[in-house]
Amino acid sequence: MNIFFFIFKVSDPLFLKKTTKMKNTIGTLALLFTFLGLSAQTHSHSGAQPLSYPNIDGYVTLKTDLHMHSVFSDGKVWPTIRVEEALRENLDAISLTEHLEYQPHKEDIPHPDRNRAYHLAMEEAKEHDLLIIPGSEITRSAPVGHNNAIFITDANELLHEDAKDAFSTAKKQNAFVFWNHPAWYAQSPAGTPILSDFQKERIKKGELHGIEVINTVDYSEESLALALENNLTIMGTSDIHGLIDWSYTQKGNHRPITLVFAKEKSIEGLKEALFAGRTVAVYNELLVGKAEYLKPLLQTSIEIVKAEYIGKTQVLEVELKNISSSDLLFENAMGYTFYDSSPVFGISAGDTKILKIKTLEKLNTLVLKLEALGAYTAPKIHPMIEWTIKVE
Numbered sequence: 001m002n003i004f005f006f007i008f009k010v011s012d013p014l015f016l017k018k019t020t021k022m023k024n025t026i027g028t029l030a031l032l033f034t035f036l037g038l039s040a041q042t043h044s045h046s047g048a049q050p051l052s053y054p055n056i057d058g059y060v061t062l063k064t065d066l067h068m069h070s071v072f073s074d075g076k077v078w079p080t081i082r083v084e085e086a087l088r089e090n091l092d093a094i095s096l097t098e099h100l101e102y103q104p105h106k107e108d109i110p111h112p113d114r115n116r117a118y119h120l121a122m123e124e125a126k127e128h129d130l131l132i133i134p135g136s137e138i139t140r141s142a143p144v145g146h147n148n149a150i151f152i153t154d155a156n157e158l159l160h161e162d163a164k165d166a167f168s169t170a171k172k173q174n175a176f177v178f179w180n181h182p183a184w185y186a187q188s189p190a191g192t193p194i195l196s197d198f199q200k201e202r203i204k205k206g207e208l209h210g211i212e213v214i215n216t217v218d219y220s221e222e223s224l225a226l227a228l229e230n231n232l233t234i235m236g237t238s239d240i241h242g243l244i245d246w247s248y249t250q251k252g253n254h255r256p257i258t259l260v261f262a263k264e265k266s267i268e269g270l271k272e273a274l275f276a277g278r279t280v281a282v283y284n285e286l287l288v289g290k291a292e293y294l295k296p297l298l299q300t301s302i303e304i305v306k307a308e309y310i311g312k313t314q315v316l317e318v319e320l321k322n323i324s325s326s327d328l329l330f331e332n333a334m335g336y337t338f339y340d341s342s343p344v345f346g347i348s349a350g351d352t353k354i355l356k357i358k359t360l361e362k363l364n365t366l367v368l369k370l371e372a373l374g375a376y377t378a379p380k381i382h383p384m385i386e387w388t389i390k391v392e
């Protein structure tokens with residue numbers, strides 16, 4: 001009989017630890033009633049901070065969080081709350097990835113069918129345009145670590161003593177499998193991922209397809225390097241156990257997500273895009289992805305509102321609007337300089353910025369060229385974004 005040794009990943013907001021248990025309970029109840037009250041009266045789930053990112057050429061941009069927990073493993077909420085949170089944030093797809101092997105609530109919630117959280121979420125989401133992806137977290141100590149298998153057909157079949165059997169069963173179910181928080185210091189004390197023979201073998205056998213570069217609030221450049229070296233899909237997830245509102249929204253943050261560039265919004269469309277590696281991981285102003293997807297995303301995230309010269313001068317005013325939910329940070333990469341702005345400037349989500357560009361002579365078209373400082377296509381590498389602007 002194998003005993004699984006692993007450490008439970010604590011991702012509670014700090015302030016929770018400082019409050020008493022009683023306060024927690026009252027707070028939870030108050031919040032739950034707020035959710036229920038809202039949905040009973042209006043059946044609308046628009047939250048204070050719905051997420052929005054533009055489509056890119058040829059693809060629809062799906063906002064996904066494919067790693068989360070409920071009371072059916074070590075999470076603290078019923079699966080329906082995960083659905084309501086996702087609707088409030090305008091997500092397109094979620095997966096409840098309960099630990100298959102770690103079941104701390106088993107005495108209170110017997111759990112013979114490991115598909116239960118998925119079914120409850122499906123029922124809750126049936127009247128909404130939210131995709132629920134069946135998933136499970138295969139949970140071991142290092143070097144195997146934690147891995148999510150999604151698009152599975154039966155979670156129960158993934159319960160094996162030997163992790164290798166869990167992976168081969170996931171492959172038989174045509175699952176997309178990604179390595180979770182590979183840089184987590186509880187499993188890798190240096191805080192950097194270690195690609196062991198186990199992962200190398202899984203990659204070779206086509207049993208491991210993606211890797212989290214962002215998990216909760218942790219970003220690992222080393223995981224990004226591994227993704228690029230091994231052609232693994234770049235993922236970002238919340239791995240939420242408590243409430244999204246307490247862990248992220250109240251602190252002025254959005255949950256980490258993976259933007260997936262799909263041919264259509266459907267389970268099959270999402271799956272095809274994940275296997276093809278068409279993703280950008282996002283946490284607030286941090287955007288991480290392959291250049292071929294990150295560059296068009298940033299390009300379409302900035303709309304050129306107007307471009308005209310100030311009177312008889314050669315100073316061109318260009319108004320930019322950030323239509324994404326990420327605050328974007330840029331540095332001027334043109335030969336031309338700015339009249340009244342630092343070469344480094346930010347445009348908050350939904351905000352506009354007027355650049356005054358000294359073009360020295362009057363131009364009919366300008367190629368605006370900016371380096372996106374908050375975005376990474378590889379460790380330490382920012383993408384260069386261009387907009388061809390017609391002057392009015």
Ligand SMILES: [Zn+2]
Nearest residue numbers: 009137146180
């Ligand atoms: Zn985990």
Ligand SMILES: [Zn+2]
Nearest residue numbers: 067069137239
């Ligand atoms: Zn997890």
